[in-house]
Amino acid sequence: xxxxxxxxxxxxxxxxxxxxxxxxxxxxxxxxxxxxxxxxxxxxxxxxxxxxxxxxxxxxxxxxxxxxxxxxxxxxxxxxxxxxxxxxxxxxxxxxxxxxxxxxxxxxxxxxxxxxxxxxxxxxxxxxxxxxxxxxxxxx
Numbered sequence: 570x571x572x573x574x575x576x577x578x579x580x581x582x583x584x585x586x587x588x589x590x591x592x593x594x595x596x597x598x599x600x601x602x603x604x605x606x607x608x609x610x611x612x613x614x615x616x617x618x619x620x621x622x623x624x625x626x627x628x629x630x631x632x633x634x635x636x637x638x639x640x641x642x643x644x645x646x647x648x649x650x651x652x653x654x655x656x657x658x659x660x661x662x663x664x665x666x667x668x669x670x671x672x673x674x675x676x677x678x679x680x681x682x683x684x685x686x687x688x689x690x691x692x693x694x695x696x697x698x699x700x701x702x703x704x705x706x707x708x709x
Contacts, residue, residue, distance in 0.1 A: 582706030588618035
């Protein structure tokens with residue numbers, strides 16, 4: 570029954586209205602929060618929404634992205650994680666220390682980057698991928 574519902578939604582390019590809703594719960598980042606900045610918002614979405622997103626990603630989105638585009642990314646790889654990124658960094662730094670006396674690392678925190686994404690640019694890039702129109706509509 571669930572598979573039939575998901576297939577109907579994928580084929581129509583429609584998203585069930587309640588799947589666009591989330592229960593946002595503020596979780597403290599510090600022991601005694603004193604301001605709004607001391608909280609991290611955790612969004613809880615319906616489980617079927619999460620399952621549908623994973624199916625769309627694995628079936629259409631991931632195969633449509635050229636592999637050389639994200640070869641140095643860890644967050645968007647099926648086997649990627651923070652641990653993988655740290656292991657990769659440690660490996661490269663160790664290799665460089667074999668022939669150099671020191672290694673400099675420049676790191677960036679992109680944790681707030683999603684909040685500043687220009688949706689028009691993102692949708693333009695999304696339209697360049699080889700996705701069925703209904704899947705494109707579903708993502709939009």
